[in-house]
Amino acid sequence: MRRRGSLLAATLTVLLVAGGCTRNRPAPPPSPSPITAPHFRPGADGAGDPYFPKYGNGGYDVAGYDLDLRYDPKTGKLGGRATITATATQDLSRFDFDLAHLKASKVTVDGAAATSRATGNELIVTPAAGIPNGRKFTVVVEYGGTPDQLENKSLGNGGWIRTGDGGIALGQPESASTWYPVNDHPSDKATFTLAMTVPDGLEAISNGVPGPRRSQDGWTTWRWTESSPMASYLSTVVIGQYRITTSTHDGKPMIIAVPDSMPATSPAARSLARTGEITDYLASIFGPYPFDANGGVVVTDDRIGYALENQSRPVYGAPFFTGAEPNEGVVAHEIAHQWFGDSVSLSRWQDIWLNEGFATYAEWLWSEQSGKQTAQELFDKAYASFDWKNTPGDPGAARIFGDAVYQRGGMVVHALRKAIGDDAFFRLLKTWTSEHRNGNVDTAQFIAAAEKISGKNLDGFFAAWLNGTTRPPVNRNDPQDTSGEGAGDHSPASSPVARRSPLGATE
Known part of the structure; x- marks a missing residue:
């Protein structure tokens, strides 16, 4: 059987020479996986808000705005530099900022020159290289021009207003894009720092904590810092x-x-x-x-x-x-x-009743605290005179400043207090503002919080008070019962709360 062994040895020799045995050879490197390789694409040119789809932008999250600007009231010219720190939320090939009426002269991304072009109220930035998802980056935009307001036929003008001795940046639901490049939607909150240089003798007042002022060559630089994240429409500067x-x-x-x-x-x-x-x-x-x-x-x-x-x-x-x-x-x-709107901000404009309903109710509470009409009396007057066809839960884009959002929103808050009782209601307010501080919320989250704290199923309550088109029942004598016959027989009377002109409510 010796011959058989010789044949096996010969066969092994051939295999070794031919490279048939790969036991000790390193494995070849794996091919790039199409799942993990970056797939760069443009960020969306809007945040996708159901009411205002083109407000804001997609593909990144801003951490902070640092503005260094100069304004000349005589010419109406504004110019300077915006430094924007952000994090990519997708593999970005390019991204947009909202910027109206002003022109960018130079843009860099992480210190490298980027290309930019303006389309309508959008500044489209293409960096020298794609930005991977999750990477932090810094954009510097040098820009200038003559700022102006944005025209919205349904909601009025908001933005930069030139005055006789200065200027005012103000407006809701959008205004920031008229004076700096921005992701102009409340879902992307960011810190804010402003250095505004104006002629000596004028004041420049903005958000947050004041910093040291510096005067030089007839101009004064005013400094302000808002260290808590802020929705962009809440930024302001008042010059005069x-x-x-x-x-x-x-x-x-x-x-x-x-x-x-x-x-x-x-x-x-x-x-x-x-x-x-x-x-x-x-x-x-x-x-x-x-x-x-x-x-x-x-x-x-x-x-x-x-x-x-x-x-x-x-x-x-x-x-x-x-x-x-x-x-x-x-x-x-x-x-x-x-608290309601600034610290705890909206995720979408449809839920603006969460801002205005609580602000209206705060007016009622302060009236009672001041020894004037009670919150119950103010509720009763609004309840007796309101047109229930208009709803706060989904008012429509053209009616986000309507009475349904403000007056009916305030009534929702008071009726909720009666439905769950004072103990649960006031615990809800403090829990809500604490747990969502510096965050964004929607109505569904608020309903869930109210149900958790009260231990009640409130689906029917909120369906009737937020979206019903007939007068919801309420029993003002029993705070635990909302199945009564109504708020009582009260003659119509206008609420003493301040109202916005010409749109019918304060913001």
Whole structure:
């Protein structure tokens, strides 16, 4: 059997020479997987909001805006540099910013030159190389021009307003894109830093904590920092001749500004002087005040007949203060927004009742706290006179500032209080503002929170109060029962809450 062994040996020799034995050879490197390889594509040119699909953009999440700008009231020209830090949320080949009326002259991404082009109100940026999903990047945009407002036939104009001695950046649901490149949708909140240089003798008031000012060659640079994430429409700058009062409230800077032409004893100045007191009361209900600064600004431009809850620094139109007495209701409304709308922000504009309903209810609570009409009395008047065909749960894009969002929204809040009882209701408010601080929310989340804290199934309640087109039943005598015969027989009366002109409600 020796021959058989010789044949096996010969066969093994042939295999070894031919390379048939690969036991000790390294494996070849694997081919790139199509699953893990980057697939770069453009970010969406809108955030996909059901009401305003082209507001904002997709493909990235902004962490912060750092603006260094210069404004000349004589020419109306604004220019400077925006440094934007962000993180890619997809493999990006290019991305958009919202930027209206102004032109970019130079754009870099992580220090490398990028190409850019403008299409309508979009600035389209193409970096030198694709940005992988999850990577942080920095964009620097040098830009300038003559800022202006955005025209929205249904909602009015918002954005940059040139005034006789300066300018005002203000508006909802969009305004930021008229003065800096931005992802202009509340779902992408970011920190905000502004250095605004204006001629000596003018003030430039913005959001957050004031920084050191510097004057040089006839120009003064004002610095502001908002360190909490902020929805872009809440950013503001007011430039002109203002009398600024700086104090400290609860260890935080309180900045109150009124026009130089407005006496310190005017109803406007006296109204804003109550800001700290109103904040303290609302904090007892909503939880700790959420920001590092507080205050407010009064403006007298005829084109601003509304008030807006700009983060840490609400802006109030002068028409709110035409009476002889202070208007504390509008201050309570805008300060309440610092919790409901600013700290806890919308994921989509359809749910704006979460902002305005609670701000309206804060007015009712402050009225009661001040010894005036109670929240129940104000609810009863609104309940008796309201047109229930208009709903706050899905008001439509053209009606996000309508009475259904404000007045019926306030009634939803009060009716919820009656449905679940005071203990659960006030625990809900503080839990909601604490758990969602600096975040974004929707109505479904609020309903789930209300049900969790109350232990009740509230599907029927919210279906009737948010989306029903007939008067919902309510029993004002039993806070645990919503199956009663109604709120009582009350004659119609207009609510004393401040209203936005011409759209019918404060913002």
